[in-house]
Amino acid sequence: MPKIVETVPNFSEGRDQEKIKRIIASFINHPDIKVVNVEPDQDYNRTVVTLLGESEKMIDALVDFVGVAINEIDLNHHEGQHPRMGAVDVIPFIPISEVSMKDCIADAEKLGSVLNKKYDIPVFLYAEAARNEERVSLPNIRKGEFEGMKTKITMPEWHPDFGEPRMHPTFGAVAVGARPFLIAYNIDLVTKDEEIPKAIAKAIRKSNGGFQYIQAGPAYLDQRGHVQVTMNILDYKKNPIYRIFETVKMEAKRYHVEVSGAEIIGMIPKDALVRSLQYYYDVMKIDTEPKELDLDGIVKAAEYHLQLRDFSTLKIIESHLGNDL
Amino acid sequence: MPKIVETVPNFSEGRDQEKIKRIIASFINHPDIKVVNVEPDQDYNRTVVTLLGESEKMIDALVDFVGVAINEIDLNHHEGQHPRMGAVDVIPFIPISEVSMKDCIADAEKLGSVLNKKYDIPVFLYAEAARNEERVSLPNIRKGEFEGMKTKITMPEWHPDFGEPRMHPTFGAVAVGARPFLIAYNIDLVTKDEEIPKAIAKAIRKSNGGFQYIQAGPAYLDQRGHVQVTMNILDYKKNPIYRIFETVKMEAKRYHVEVSGAEIIGMIPKDALVRSLQYYYDVMKIDTEPKELDLDGIVKAAEYHLQLRDFSTLKIIESHLGNDL
Numbered sequence: 284m285p286k287i288v289e290t291v292p293n294f295s296e297g298r299d300q301e302k303i304k305r306i307i308a309s310f311i312n313h314p315d316i317k318v319v320n321v322e323p324d325q326d327y328n329r330t331v332v333t334l335l336g337e338s339e340k341m342i343d344a345l346v347d348f349v350g351v352a353i354n355e356i357d358l359n360h361h362e363g364q365h366p367r368m369g370a371v372d373v374i375p376f377i378p379i380s381e382v383s384m385k386d387c388i389a390d391a392e393k394l395g396s397v398l399n400k401k402y403d404i405p406v407f408l409y410a411e412a413a414r415n416e417e418r419v420s421l422p423n424i425r426k427g428e429f430e431g432m433k434t435k436i437t438m439p440e441w442h443p444d445f446g447e448p449r450m451h452p453t454f455g456a457v458a459v460g461a462r463p464f465l466i467a468y469n470i471d472l473v474t475k476d477e478e479i480p481k482a483i484a485k486a487i488r489k490s491n492g493g494f495q496y497i498q499a500g501p502a503y504l505d506q507r508g509h510v511q512v513t514m515n516i517l518d519y520k521k522n523p524i525y526r527i528f529e530t531v532k533m534e535a536k537r538y539h540v541e542v543s544g545a546e547i548i549g550m551i552p553k554d555a556l557v558r559s560l561q562y563y564y565d566v567m568k569i570d571t572e573p574k575e576l577d578l579d580g581i582v583k584a585a586e587y588h589l590q591l592r593d594f595s596t597l598k599i600i601e602s603h604l605g606n607d608l
Numbered sequence: 609m610p611k612i613v614e615t616v617p618n619f620s621e622g623r624d625q626e627k628i629k630r631i632i633a634s635f636i637n638h639p640d641i642k643v644v645n646v647e648p649d650q651d652y653n654r655t656v657v658t659l660l661g662e663s664e665k666m667i668d669a670l671v672d673f674v675g676v677a678i679n680e681i682d683l684n685h686h687e688g689q690h691p692r693m694g695a696v697d698v699i700p701f702i703p704i705s706e707v708s709m710k711d712c713i714a715d716a717e718k719l720g721s722v723l724n725k726k727y728d729i730p731v732f733l734y735a736e737a738a739r740n741e742e743r744v745s746l747p748n749i750r751k752g753e754f755e756g757m758k759t760k761i762t763m764p765e766w767h768p769d770f771g772e773p774r775m776h777p778t779f780g781a782v783a784v785g786a787r788p789f790l791i792a793y794n795i796d797l798v799t800k801d802e803e804i805p806k807a808i809a810k811a812i813r814k815s816n817g818g819f820q821y822i823q824a825g826p827a828y829l830d831q832r833g834h835v836q837v838t839m840n841i842l843d844y845k846k847n848p849i850y851r852i853f854e855t856v857k858m859e860a861k862r863y864h865v866e867v868s869g870a871e872i873i874g875m876i877p878k879d880a881l882v883r884s885l886q887y888y889y890d891v892m893k894i895d896t897e898p899k900e901l902d903l904d905g906i907v908k909a910a911e912y913h914l915q916l917r918d919f920s921t922l923k924i925i926e927s928h929l930g931n932d933l
Contacts, residue, residue, distance in 0.1 A: 492846030495817040521817030526855075533854045537890035565862035 287380040287604060288341055288387060289464065289550075290334045293372045294352050295361050297323040297330050302355050307332065309351040313344035317603045319550070328363025329372070333550070335379065335603050338390050345374060346397055349457070353402055357453040358429045368425045368432050369455040375410060376461045379552070379600060387461035388412045395445045395459045404451040405436060405443035410460035414444060421458055429455045466516040466555060467548035468524060469502070470531050471592075473509055473541040477501045480512045483534045487527060488514070494530075496522040509543075519552070525559035528589060544592040553578070553601045556585050563588040578602055612705040612929060613666055613712060614789065614875075615659045619677050619696045620686050622648040622655050627680050632657065634676040638669035642928045644875070653688025654697070658875070660704065660928050663715050670699060671722055674782070678727055682778040683754045693750045693757050694780040700735060701786045704877070704925060712786035713737045720770045720784045729776040730761060730768035735785035739769060746783055754780045791841040791880060792873035793849060794827070795856050796917075798834055798866040802826050805837045808859045812852060813839070819855075821847040834868075844877070850884035853914060869917040878903070878926045881910050888913040903927055 296302050303323055310318050316336040323330040334341065349371050356370035374394065376387035388411055395406035413419045417440070427435045433450050435441045442448040443456060450456055472480055480501035485491040488499040499514035512531055516522055532542050560573035560581070573584060578596040585591045596602040621627050628648055635643050641661040648655040659666065674696050681695035699719065701712035713736055720731035738744045742765070752760045758775050760766050767773040768781060775781055797805055805826035810816040813824040824839035837856055841847055857867050885898035885906070898909060903921040910916045921927040 486851065489820065492820040492843060494819065495814065518817060526811065526858075529858045530851075530855060533851075533858065537887050539893075562862050568864075 285380065285604070286337055286382050286386075287335055288338050288382055288390060289377040289379050289600075290341055290345065290374055291377070292332050292334070292345065292348065292374045293367075294330055294332070294356065295328065295358060295363070295367045295370050295372055296356055297328040297363065298325050303330055306330075306348065306351050306355055309348045310334070310344055312347060313340060315340045316344045319603050324365070326363070327365035328361065329365045329367065335600070338376075338382065338386065341376075342390060342394050342397065345394055346401060349398055349402065349404075353404075353451075353454050358455045359453060361429070366422070366425055366428050367455075368427075368429050369404070369457040370453070371457050372425075373409070373421060373458045373460070376412075376459075377464050378461075379464065380604070384411055384461060384463065391459045391461045398457065398459070399443075399445035402451070402454070403446070404454050405446035405449070405456040407456060407458045408444045408460060409458045410462040412460040418444075421460070424458055432456060463517060464552065466519055466524070466551050467514075468516055468527070469511045469513045469546050469548065470528065470542060471507075471509060471511055471544045471546070472535060473543045474538075475503070475508065475510060476540075477503055477510055479535070479538050479540055480510045482538075483512050483531055484514070486534050487512075487530055494522045494527065497527060516555075519555040520558070523559050523562070524555060524589060525562040528559075542590070544590045546591060546593055547598050550598055550600050553581065553599050556581050556589075556599070560584050560588055610705065610929075611662055611707050611711075612660055613663050613707050613715060614702040614704050614925075615666055615670065615699055616702070617657050617659070617670065617673065617696055617699045618692075619655050619657070619681065620653065620683060620688070620692045620694065621681055622653040622688065623650055628655055631655075631673065631676050631680055634673040635659070635669055637672065638665060640665045641669045644928050649690070651688070652690035653686065654690045654692065660925070663701075663707065663711065666701075667715060667719050667722065670719055671726060674723055674727065674729075678729075678776075678779050683780045684778060686754070691747070691750055691753050692780075693752075693754050694729070694776075694782040695778070696782050697750075698734070698746060698783045698785070701737075701784075702789050703786075704789065705929075709736055709786060709788065716784045716786045723782065723784070724768075724770035727776070727779070728771070729779050730771035730774070730781040732781060732783045733769045733785060734783045735787040737785040743769075746785070749783055757781060788842055789877065791844055791849070791876050792839075793841055793852070794836045794838045794871050794873065795853065795867060796832075796834060796836055796869045796871070797860060798868045799863075800828070800833065800835060801865075802828055802835055804860070804863050804865055805835045807863075808837050808856055809839070811859050812837075812855055819847045819852065822852060841880075844880040845883070848884050848887070849880060849914060850887040853884075867915070869915045871916060871918055872923050875923055875925050878906065878924050881906050881914075881924070885909050885913055 320333040352370045376390045378387050391412040399406050407424050409421045436448050484499035487493040488497045489495050496518035502511045502513040535542050557574045645658040677695045701715045703712050716737040724731050732749050734746045762773050809824035812818040813822045814820050821843035827836045827838040860867050882899045
């Protein structure tokens with residue numbers, strides 16, 4: 284398996300489609316980097332890009348990408364609902380395959396150093412790459428945003444990790460960091476009563492004593508007309524999907540509410556599906572092994588056993604990594 | 609409801625039945641303190657006493673009890689398998705009813721101060737009552753035991769919290785503290801394969817990413833000829849028994865192993881049973897409320913729904929608290 288990282292750069296333009304295209308076009312010169320998803324948001328006036336590739340090549344591609352964004356975006360003329368401090372606001376590195384968190388921290392440091400040297404923009408290291416407690420939380424760093432940070436950055440405790448203590452006049456500042464892969468996972472409940480997913484979320488989430496790697500809450504889906512338990516799984520090896528799914532079904536029983544399905548938002552590693560399918564194969568004494576299935580087979584099995592809806596091979600990370608896996 | 613604490617003093621005599629009787633007899637003068645359980649262990653040469661009562665009266669009773677133990681036990685002539693540093697080795701305060709952890713810490717401090725003043729014995733505050741990180745763990749304080757602590761206690765970092773930095777010549781030293789109520793709970797699996805409860809324990813315990821208030825491991829019951837998942841529930845409100853029981857049953861399915869029953873070791877609050885029975889009443893749409901049941905009714909319901917074996921009203925704390933509850 285090749286060494287693969289995911290990065291999810293967020294940049295501060297979500298309305299001007301031509302500008303967005305020109306910024307994304309910077310990746311055309313980097314054919315080994317897969318642009319998996321580009322998601323502009325008009326209200327936020329912000330675009331989230333999902334990239335996959337090898338560390339070295341990823342850093343080169345991101346340096347070019349930031350170079351284009353500097354020329355395209357002037358934060359003095361930017362407004363939107365999402366907090367931001369930079370034209371490129373944040374770039375997290377996420378270990379995917381044969382890469383450790385330590386590698387991703389090293390990548391974040393390397394990219395931060397190069398961005399500062401090449402473009403004279405201040406860089407903050409955040410999340411797992413943070414150099415002190417205050418900088419673990421991105422919102423904590425970003426507080427004050429582009430406008431307020433012109434003063435904030437001059438305070439000794441808010442000097443950037445790379446660069447002089449002043450904002451770039453049009454770009455602002457960027458946060459570069461490393462964090463674990465998250466699975467965004469939602470379970471559908473056939474009711475409109477939000478109290479039920481709220482109670483179930485409390486039963487399973489870490490903050491109320493539940494599973495260590497689960498963040499969860501209730502959500503109401505207006506268009507579909509039912510509620511969900513919506514969650515992030517921060518470590519699918521320790522808190523596998525099947526265990527969360529079965530626990531939610533068990534809790535739902537006391538409310539006599541049907542669990543009609545579930546969905547993955549964004550991407551999921553093949554390994555996360557294989558591990559959870561193995562549970563159902565064990566229970567049902569199915570003789571083959573889910574890890575032997577191809578991606579189409581995994582999708583079918585996940586639709587059946589984990590009741591995933593709106594699912595396809597495109598949501599499995601490995602489908603974007605080519606045949607050399 | 610009256611303000612009730614539990615204390616569990618451990619003293620260093622487990623063989624001489626007459627001596628044990630004389631020490632326990634100190635509680636005869638304190639009729640408001642319930643002696644719930646007295647459990648001598650010959651190998652340990654140590655006796656564990658479980659008491660229930662109001663804080664003020666509990667402190668008076670414990671002061672008398674320590675006074676008798678000082679006269680009865682000389683640690684210079686004590687040997688046994690359990691580590692110990694004092695004739696009375698440890699006294700934890702545990703909140704039971706209408707009492708907070710803060711109250712129990714205050715009780716521990718008060719008892720410690722009185723014991724030192726009255727008998728000139730050094731007192732260490734431990735667990736929630738500890739005044740620094742090093743003293744949270746009782747084994748950490750007790751390391752060196754009666755013999756080694758004669759030197760250890762003279763070191764500035766191991767001066768006692770109450771008293772001069774020297775051991776009492778025959779009594780030694782005592783640890784007084786506060787800790788939450790634990791439910792010791794074991795689930796029976798019909799197999800001799802210890803790998804199965806080991807894997808299930810990992811799925812549910814905090815240390816491997818499971819429920820926050822569960823400590824769990826595997827055990828083999830020689831006489832009964834099957835294994836168990838053995839655990840402590842540190843907070844039954846956040847990690848209720850039914851949720852653990854149902855999760856263990858769900859995990860056991862993949863091994864095709866029957867869950868034949870479960871047991872409570874020591875005591876359990878009525879509230880812990882009522883909360884878990886409510887789940888099954890909800891699922892089965894039973895119209896009455898478990899909190900309306902008397903203790904006999906709760907025992908019957910717990911035997912049925914939670915599959916508790918060897919259970920009786922005597923294991924429910926409230927059965928020892930009299931009719932004034």
